[in-house]
Amino acid sequence: xxxxxxxxxxxxxxxxxxxxxxxxxxxxxxxxxxxxxxxxxxxxxxxxxxxxxxxxxxxxxxxxxxxxxxxxxxxxxxxxxxxxxxxxxxxxxxxxxxxxxxxxxxxxxxxxxxxxxxxxxxxxxxxxxxxxxxxxxxxxxxxxxxxxxxxxxxxxxxxxxxxxxxxxxxxxxxxxxxxxxxxxxxxxxxxxxxxxxxxxxxxxxxxxxxxxxxxxxxxxxxxxxxxxxxxxxxxxxxxxxxxxxxxxxxxxxxxxxxxxxxxxxxxxxxxxxxxxxxxxxxxxxxxxxxxxxxxxxxxxxxxxxxxxxxxxxxxxxxxxxxxxxxxxxxxxxxxxxxxxxxxxxxxxxxxxxxxxxxxxxxxxxxxxxxxxxxxxxxxxxxxxxxxxxxxxxxxxxxxxxxxxxxxxxxxxxxxxxxxxxxxxxxxxxxxxxxxxxxxxxxxxxxxxxxxxxxxxxxxxxxxxxxxxxxxx
Amino acid sequence: xxxxxxxxxxxxxxxxxxxxxxxxxxxxxxxxxxxxxxxxxxxxxxxxxxxxxxxxxxxxxxxxxxxxxxxxxxxxxxxxxxxxxxxxxxxxxxxxxxxxxxxxxxxxxxxxxxxxxxxxxxxxxxxxxxxxxxxxxxxxxxxxxxxxxxxxxxxxxxxxxxxxxxxxxxxxxxxxxxxxxxxxxxxxxxxxxxxxxxxxxxxxxxxxxxxxxxxxxxxxxxxxxxxxxxxxxxxxxxxxxxxxxxxxxxxxxx
Numbered sequence: 001x002x003x004x005x006x007x008x009x010x011x012x013x014x015x016x017x018x019x020x021x022x023x024x025x026x027x028x029x030x031x032x033x034x035x036x037x038x039x040x041x042x043x044x045x046x047x048x049x050x051x052x053x054x055x056x057x058x059x060x061x062x063x064x065x066x067x068x069x070x071x072x073x074x075x076x077x078x079x080x081x082x083x084x085x086x087x088x089x090x091x092x093x094x095x096x097x098x099x100x101x102x103x104x105x106x107x108x109x110x111x112x113x114x115x116x117x118x119x120x121x122x123x124x125x126x127x128x129x130x131x132x133x134x135x136x137x138x139x140x141x142x143x144x145x146x147x148x149x150x151x152x153x154x155x156x157x158x159x160x161x162x163x164x165x166x167x168x169x170x171x172x173x174x175x176x177x178x179x180x181x182x183x184x185x186x187x188x189x190x191x192x193x194x195x196x197x198x199x200x201x202x203x204x205x206x207x208x209x210x211x212x213x214x215x216x217x218x219x220x221x222x223x224x225x226x227x228x229x230x231x232x233x234x235x236x237x238x239x240x241x242x243x244x245x246x247x248x249x250x251x252x253x254x255x256x257x258x259x260x261x262x263x264x265x266x267x268x269x270x271x272x273x274x275x276x277x278x279x280x281x282x283x284x285x286x287x288x289x290x291x292x293x294x295x296x297x298x299x300x301x302x303x304x305x306x307x308x309x310x311x312x313x314x315x316x317x318x319x320x321x322x323x324x325x326x327x328x329x330x331x332x333x334x335x336x337x338x339x340x341x342x343x344x345x346x347x348x349x350x351x352x353x354x355x356x357x358x359x360x361x362x363x364x365x366x367x368x369x370x371x372x373x374x375x376x377x378x379x380x381x382x383x384x385x386x387x388x389x390x391x392x393x394x395x396x397x398x399x400x401x402x403x404x405x406x407x408x409x410x411x412x413x414x415x416x417x418x419x420x421x422x423x424x425x426x427x428x429x430x431x432x433x434x435x436x437x438x439x440x441x442x443x444x445x446x447x448x449x450x451x452x453x454x455x456x457x458x459x460x461x462x463x464x465x466x467x468x469x470x471x472x
Numbered sequence: 473x474x475x476x477x478x479x480x481x482x483x484x485x486x487x488x489x490x491x492x493x494x495x496x497x498x499x500x501x502x503x504x505x506x507x508x509x510x511x512x513x514x515x516x517x518x519x520x521x522x523x524x525x526x527x528x529x530x531x532x533x534x535x536x537x538x539x540x541x542x543x544x545x546x547x548x549x550x551x552x553x554x555x556x557x558x559x560x561x562x563x564x565x566x567x568x569x570x571x572x573x574x575x576x577x578x579x580x581x582x583x584x585x586x587x588x589x590x591x592x593x594x595x596x597x598x599x600x601x602x603x604x605x606x607x608x609x610x611x612x613x614x615x616x617x618x619x620x621x622x623x624x625x626x627x628x629x630x631x632x633x634x635x636x637x638x639x640x641x642x643x644x645x646x647x648x649x650x651x652x653x654x655x656x657x658x659x660x661x662x663x664x665x666x667x668x669x670x671x672x673x674x675x676x677x678x679x680x681x682x683x684x685x686x687x688x689x690x691x692x693x694x695x696x697x698x699x700x701x702x703x704x705x706x707x708x709x710x711x712x713x714x715x716x717x718x719x720x721x722x723x724x725x726x
Contacts, residue, residue: 419528424564427524428630429552429581438577442568442613 033083036060039185042088046154046188049161059174059184066178072364073331076302080248080276087186087219143201148232149194150205153221156192163194167223171254171310172282180280183219183252190220190251195230195261204233204266204452220251226261226289233264235452248276255283257291259313266451268296268459269303273330277303287313287342294450295322296459297332298466306364308337311345318347323447325466326359326391335364335396340406343374351382352447354440355391362393367408368400376406384414385443387436437467474502477539477638477669478523478556484533485515485522485694491532492518494694500638500669507672507680509705510691511713516673517561519691520642524558525551538638553582557636559627561643566614571626572596574614575633582634599632603659620647621656628659639663640671645679657682677705690716 031038039060043053068077143150149160157164174184195201226232249271257263263283271277277300283291293307309318324332332355338347353361363382384393395412417439425435441448441460448456478500485493492515500506510516522529523536525548535542543551566574575596580586587595596610603625615623624644631639641660645653660683664670672685680688680702688704689696690713698704698716708716 418564420564421566423524423526423548424560425566426548427552427558427560428578428634429549430577431549431581432547434577434581435549438569438574439566442566445568445613 032086034060034063034087034186038087042186042188045088046157048157051165052157055169055174056185056187059181060186062174063178063181063185066175066181068178072304072333073302076276076331077278082182082248085248088188142203143205146199146201147196148199148201148205149192151192153190153192153223154188156223160192160194163225164192164223167225167254167256168221169254171256171284172252172280177280179250179278180252183221183250183280187219187221187252190222190253191224191234191236192222193224193232193234195224195226195232197227198229199227200230201232204235206235218249220249220253222251222253223256224254224263224265225256226258226263228258229260230258231262233266235455236265236267247274248278250277251279251281253279253281255281255291257283257285257289257316259287259289261286262290264292264294266294266455268298268451268455269300270298270462271300271303273299273301273327275300277305279303279305281305281307282310283308283318284310284312285316285318285345288315289313290317290319292319293321293336294447295320295334296447297322297324297334298462300330300332302331302333304333306335306337306366308339308366309347310339310341311347312341314342314344316342316345318345320348321350321447321450323352323444324354324361325463326353326355326361327466328357328359330359332359332361333364334362335366337366338368338378339366340369340373340376340378340403343372343376345373346377348378349380349382350446352385352444353383353393354385354387354443355393356387358388358390358392360392360394362396363412364396366398366400367410369403369406369408371402373403374405376403376408378406378408380408380410382412383443384412385440386414386416387440433467437464440467474504474666474669475539476500476537477502478671479537479540480523480534481537482534483519483522483531483536485518486530486532487518487528492694493522495534496691496694496696498689498696500671502637502669503666504687505664505670505672505683505685506687506689507674507685507702507705508689508691508696509674509677509708512675514691515694516675516691517642518694520558520561520640520671520673523551523640524548524556549581552636553584555637557631557634557639559624559631559639559641559644561646563615563618563623563627565616565618567616569614570611571614572610575610575630578630579633595633599629602632602662603629604655605629621649621652624648624652624656625659628656631663632659635663635668637667638669638671640673642673643675644672645674645676653679654682677709680705 036057039056040053043056169184172180174181193205224234255263255265269277285291291309295305295307297303297305307320309320311318318338320336322334322336324334326332332353335351336349338349349365351363353363355361361384365380367378367380369376380397382395386393393414397410399408401408417436421439422432422435425438426432430438440463444463448459451459476499480496480498483493483496484491496519508516508519518529522531525546531544536544538554538556576587576592600609605625615626624647627644644656648656657679672679672683685702688700688702690698690708692713
């Protein structure tokens, strides 16, 4: 590179360097396309109760009738071909892909992010389960003693049908939106968590400690119930890149925070850039409950994800902190929703996005205050950082405030990496790319500092790699 | 006798098409402290930014030699790694980046090797104590919400850690109260060394009461119009730039 060439242009080649796939070894693979016979087949394979089959079929009906959303990135959404994909793959009990077949650059990526080999093998699909039994057993024992339920959703449905029947789809009904309906019809996998009354779970529950957990599915369904006065931090996904040959991922996550509970949900997703990630996430916070969403989005072709908290009990609090990084050919359409339906409730939304190499990020938010929800306090802050002229950032904030006593603040900034910031850092010996990386890391700090240490370190390294544009 | 660190020959610099430096000559040997004084708009900051390699400042004529090498085409980071340092007049905030993280990244870039956390902490603590900086300072975000004095201290702290061969200090005294000025001046004096050159850029001679230069140059309208010893600063103080300007048009920096 010549010394005068603007470095921002070659910060990153956007080829997804992490993509890899396993040989297909599925004991069951449905045919392409979607109709009621496929849905019946899925339910039958899983030996589900009749009510779940009925739920699925009802959802399918809604999905087929509902038009595609007429908002958001309709151009990219229009490219989804629903009949040209598989809706259910049951992985073999033991995935026997060979570690030695995993490409070296993937291994290097894992090394650079700094995750241990046992975990790397899980992530690469070599082992079906994070091979850390010793660690897992002690956590598992502690959780069992406290009465905590933490398992995959399919197992949950078999073992706790009543609990699931009571809450499943209770806050995101199938009719909520087309993609929620799709998930409700064909869901598979995901987590089921129940924290009993008054139980404080001290260690974060990490999805990859979950026993028998398979690789991330296409249509995950997660349900977390924090009973009265309990507290839990659930962490899902990881900063390691997740390759998927499936072009459409549509998860549904429902969080129920019963009175006085504290529920924090952290997720970082880093999909390969062929993926549509269209997710519905919602929480209800009952009286004096606290719900916190931490949501990090890297990769994918199009992500649409707007974590929501419905504050339905007096004194409840909701906090949503999200960050997104959009590169070439990517659209991160992310945001947050806070709905205040009870007095003395409060909430905060902080959104941080970085766009580079022509990437596009959007903040789409909703703040709604119902009449008679007295003394609501809400702060919204969204910051966008653009790394070059070709990149784009849009803000679509919606405010529906129907109560006089509400205090609402909204602050939005769009900034570019400043020439003066770059010069300052470069005058201290930092190469231009390192200087930009440091500025980006600083920009995301408000998000990163909320993460457990190992995730924070991984995320910072990952951002560095994204900026470097090389893993070699 | 020291080596020649910085040698500027017939330098012309334009900013956004407007010529600011108009034929400047200057030579700084190791062990020497030079001061450049001049009124507002004379080109003082343009000079320091140009030597450091700010892309907005275009050298249209002349050369800047550092240790005998023409550095005109080098980017700021390359100049920094070669040993040039600029203490900024208006240091920029880097929100979200802690002073500790920043300084460790800087030292890694300058020295080319990662410094063990323990060694770094020790070094940082020592240097911070000398500048009478509180421990909590290290956890704050770089220049974000800093007072003028805090910004200048951070600049001197960086200089103390980096140990550059050639340091340029741009209006380091501005925005400092008398106590802070003393602390910062002591910091600068401690860094005077036989293998280091310094160039103080200042509007007032106040700083020069604390940091005594070996040479003083008067910069007016993009040129050095007079050079002399430290007594020249006092002369400027009493006569003003008007009194000195043009009094010795042939004077060229040694």
